[in-house]
Amino acid sequence: MNRKVPRELVEALVSGKLFCILGHAEPDGDCVGSQVALGHFLSRLGGEVHLLSPGPFQRPEIVPFASRFELAMEPALRERRPLVVVVDCSALERIGDFAASIGGLTTIVIDHHSSGRGFGDLTYIDPTSPSVTLLVERVISSMGGTPDETEARMLFFGLGTDTGFFRHLDARDPDVYEAMARLNGAGATPKQIYEMIYSGKPLAxxxxxxxxxxxxxxxxxxxxxxxxxxxxxxxxxxxxxxxxxxxxxxxxxxxxxxxxxxxxxxxxxxxxxxxxxxxxxxxxxxxxxxxxxxxxxxxxxxxxxxxxxxxxxxxxxxxxxxxxx
Ligand SMILES: [Mn+2]
CATH class of the missing domain: 3.10.310.30 (Diaminopimelate Epimerase; Chain A, domain 1)
Structure with a gap:
């Protein structure tokens, strides 16, 4: 159990100015929710943020976010030495060609998978967390922030996705429900998030x-x-x-x-x-x-x-x- 966000990781994010936030191939709601929420928060602090993804954006619930993502890291961007944050990803293979693009750049990993080979210079990994978005919520609060409405919805979206809309939560873990209460206070409701995840499916x-x-x-x-x-x-x-x-x-x-x-x-x-x-x-x-x-x-x-x-x-x-x- 590693509930406390490492101080070096928080310091790196606080002092960063240029960020590339990456997720795994075939992204899902937890991956996209973590990337969008963290990116939105870092932008609010004045950072320049690039959301990167190997794609493809197939699941209907994440299609609306596809246009916010860049599918490759431009060489000009790489030369400016962005701080890289990889979310929801336990193995380098899962980020596809980006594995080569991020070589030599300082990389933060925020993840909740228990398997996989470790990578990254600064890591925050908690396999007891039902979603990475809950870890991002802790990162934001460790940086002295509070999720705004957009961030709260994206964070709730990731939690709803990875728990099968809360059906798979079977641990006695009040921290999870306290986080949900905070996100609800910031404007995320189960009804909205249920619709984000489960509506809009094609008749076919x-x-x-x-x-x-x-x-x-x-x-x-x-x-x-x-x-x-x-x-x-x-x-x-x-x-x-x-x-x-x-x-x-x-x-x-x-x-x-x-x-x-x-x-x-x-x-x-x-x-x-x-x-x-x-x-x-x-x-x-x-x-x-x-x-x-x-x-x-x-x-x-x-x-x-x-x-x-x-x-x-x-x-x-x-x-x-x-x-x-
Ligand atoms: Mn996940």
Whole structure:
């Protein structure tokens, strides 16, 4: 547990004038929320701020922010030696080509992942924090500031995203709720943030959801639910219509369900596999056996081969855990 923001890190931010704030590839609400809020705060203090991202901005809830981000670091900007802040990112590979651009520049890392190889000159990492935005809130207050309304909303947005709108908060941790109370006092409400995260989805995504649900197969007496999406689905509905979060949520609500498998054909040769667990099963370990990774309750991997073939391999792996009593 590392709740106190390191003093050197605070001093670097306070004395900085030019900042590049970077996040991971395929950004999500926690990443974007952390970048926008911290950038907004540093601008208010008079800093020049550049928000950088490898993109792509696919999730509908972050599309409205895409135009604020630069997809590469201009050489002229690099020559001015900005202070780099990397958020929500535990490994350099996750920032793509920026890993080369930030070489030799002082780099701050603010993150809540427990895995990954460390990088950065000054780090603030707290794996007990449900979102990076809550760490950014602590950074802002350590710098003597208070989030304004824009910052409070972005910070709440990140927390709402990473906790599945607070459904995954299961620790007894009043600090989280005290932070939420402060953000609410600054103008962020659950209703606004719920709409930011969950509204505005294309109709095609609802129809695709229906297709994937109707294909669900109950395995091991319903303890495992498995479904899939095809290349044809992607052609018909578009990649932006994929909504695995909603699909997992609906399937995981099934009585007796302990794990969910989602197999997606990415192209003629490759599938991506998503795994979710309700109970005690460690799907991170299963994904790891196939060269992937993740957490105990949410993990995934990429696979070269057909949808049927990967399902067979997964069933073999799972049968040890789910053999009928
Ligand atoms: Mn995060």
């Amino acid at each position: 995504s609802r129809i695709l959801l229906g297709r994937a649900l109707s294909r669900t197969e109950a395995l091991f007496d319903g303890r495992v639910l498995s479904t899939y999406e095809t290349i044809e689905d992607m052609r018909t509905f578009g990649a932006e219509s994929r909504d695995s979060d909603s699909l997992y949520q609906l399937l995981q609500a099934t009585g007796g369900c302990e794990a969910v498998i989602l197999i997606r054909e990415e192209d003629e040769r490759t599938c991506s596999v998503g795994l979710r667990a309700n109970g005690g099963i460690d799907v991170g370990a299963i994904a790891g056996a196939f060269g992937g990774g993740g957490h105990k309750k949410a993990a995934g991997f990429e696979w070269t081969g057909s949808r049927e073939a990967i399902k067979e391999l997964l069933l073999r792996e799972l049968s040890a855990l789910f053999r009928a009593p």
